[in-house]
Every structure is written in C-alpha cells, then in structure tokens.
Amino acid sequence: MKHLVAPSLLSANFLDLRKEVEMINKSDADWLHLDIMDGVFVPNISFGFPVLNALKPMCQKPMDVHLMIVEPQKFIPEVAATGAYMMNVHYEACTHLHRTVAAIKETGMKAGVTLNPHTPICLLEDIIQDVDMVLLMSVNPGFGGQRFIEYSVDKVARLREMIDQKGLNTWIEVDGGVNLETGKRLVDAGADVLVAGNFVFKSSDPIQTIKDLKAL
Secondary structure (H helix, E strand, C coil): CCCEEEEEHHHCCHHHHHHHHHHHHHCCCCCEEEEEEECCCCCCECCCHHHHHHHCCCCCCCEEEEEECCCHHHHHHHHHHCCCCEEEEEHHHCCCHHHHHHHHHHCCCEEEEEECCCCCHHHHCCCHHHCCEEEEECCCCCCCCCCCCCCHHHHHHHHHHHHHHCCCCCEEEEECCCCHHHHHHHHHHCCCEEEECHHHHCCCCHHHHHHHHHCC
C-alpha cells in the first residue's frame, strides 16, 4: 500500500485546537496521531480523554491513539468510547501483552504495539501475528522535536523482513524526528505510516508539508 501520514497533535497549538484539527481535515493526512502521557511511563504529561472526546465530533480522520502510560489495559473502554481507530500500547508497559491486544480488538479497534528505541524487535516474534501495527519510536518517547535516532532505519528494515517472512500484513509506523529526508529513508526501508509532529505543525504551510510527506 502507499504509505500513510499521521500528524501528531502533540505539536499543535493547544490554544486553537479547533483550527488545527480543521487544517488536518482539509489536508491529505490519513490519520491523526494522539499521544497520551501520564508523567510516569514517560517524563511528560500531555492530554487525556476530555480532549479526545472533544475531538470525536470534529475530527474527520481516523484517530490513532498512542498510550504512553503505565497499565494501558485499564483504559481500553475509554479509548474505544472516543471512537479511536487504532489503540497503541507499549510493549514495555504490558505484562500480559497478548491479553491486552485481544481486549483491544474485542472493542472493534485495531491493535498496535509500540517499541521504545532500546527494545529489540525479536521480542515481537510471538505476538506479531496478532497485532495490526507495530509503532517504532525513533526518538525516546515523551517530548516532541527530538533528534532522529539513525539506527531506526535499519530497525524498520529488519521488522519488515520479519513481517514479510511470516506472510503477514502488519503495518509499520514510525514516530520521532520524521521529516522529508528521514521519512524517505524510512519508507524505502519498509515503513507504512509516518508520524510527524513539529515538522507539520511548525511548518509555514502545514497542508503542503503533509502533501510533501505523502509524495515520498
């Protein structure tokens, strides 16, 4: 499939979220990426379910919800109630990952599993066939605007090889330091979904920037 682009709301202007979401609606963006942080699993606090619920009637793009929190399995019903398309949970935060993935799918959502930069893809060997998407963090999670971790490109390529060898349709999403240069290398390595925050929302022309990312 042609790769998808999912702008990250974490980098948006929070004083004018309606305008930012309307821009996303008008753009070529495929999804809206939403990072929920608890200040425990990652050293930052972002936003929670009141914001997601406010977005529900306004956002015309599928919502890709990334929970950077401890015990994300406790909030599966709340995420489903927001109308989210995808629920991403961290491998590092889930003691019973298979059970959590199954519970996400039971609600009708797609299930994603996220790996921190230091977490090897080999740990997905026994769960990869059960997930719809793997999100590889190409920065350390918690803050936008960080420097891209170079070995993420090789990590994407190795994950693509694992998926293809198993004959699966699992998507690969990458989040962190994505721009036109890194995005092109990631897509060439096998990434299916590019998450971009600062590169989109701090751009002088976000709609054109999204179009450029789609054209890679």
